[in-house]
Amino acid sequence: MGGTVPRSPTGIVARVTIDSDPTPTTLRWAVLLLRAESVALGLVAVWLIWSDLTARTTDLTSALLVTAFAVAGAVVLWALGAALARRKAGARAPAIVLQLMLLPIGWYMIQGGMGWLGLPLMALGLGVTGLLVSPPTTRALGLH
Known part of the structure; x- marks a missing residue:
C-alpha cells in the first residue's frame, strides 16, 4: 500500500488544497489601482454622457466619440485588472501601455x-507600472 491514499468508507477521497503561492502585495495593489482608475474614468464617462445630453450646442460626432472612448477605457481598465487578478500574464503588457499613456496626458x-x-496622474502611471514590473508580480504571473 505504499504511496496510495486510503479511501474513506464511502469511496470518496476529499481533496484539500492549500494555496501555497498567495497573490503578492504588488500585484494586489496594481489590480486595486487599475480598478480605481476604471471607476474614476467611468465617472468621467457618466459626466460626459450627462454633458452630451444637456449641451445647447455641440459637435455631436466628436462628443459621442469622446464619450465612447471614456466608456471603452473604463471597461478595458476593469478587464485588465480582472485578468491580472486571475494571474493572466498577457494582461500585463496592455496594462503597462495604458499606464505609460498617463505620462503625456499628465x-x-x-x-x-x-x-x-x-x-x-504621471505619478500614478509610473507607480502602477513599477508594481506591474516588480519581481514579485513578475513571478506571480509566471514571467520570470
Whole structure:
C-alpha cells in the first residue's frame, strides 16, 4: 500500500488544497489601482454622457466619440485588472501601455496649467507600472 491514499468508507477521497503561492502585495495593489482608475474614468464617462445630453450646442460626432472612448477605457481598465487578478500574464503588457499613456496626458495637463492633476496622474502611471514590473508580480504571473 505504499504511496496510495486510503479511501474513506464511502469511496470518496476529499481533496484539500492549500494555496501555497498567495497573490503578492504588488500585484494586489496594481489590480486595486487599475480598478480605481476604471471607476474614476467611468465617472468621467457618466459626466460626459450627462454633458452630451444637456449641451445647447455641440459637435455631436466628436462628443459621442469622446464619450465612447471614456466608456471603452473604463471597461478595458476593469478587464485588465480582472485578468491580472486571475494571474493572466498577457494582461500585463496592455496594462503597462495604458499606464505609460498617463505620462503625456499628465505632461499636457501641466503645460495647460493643471499641474495639480497632471503630476498625480504621471505619478500614478509610473507607480502602477513599477508594481506591474516588480519581481514579485513578475513571478506571480509566471514571467520570470
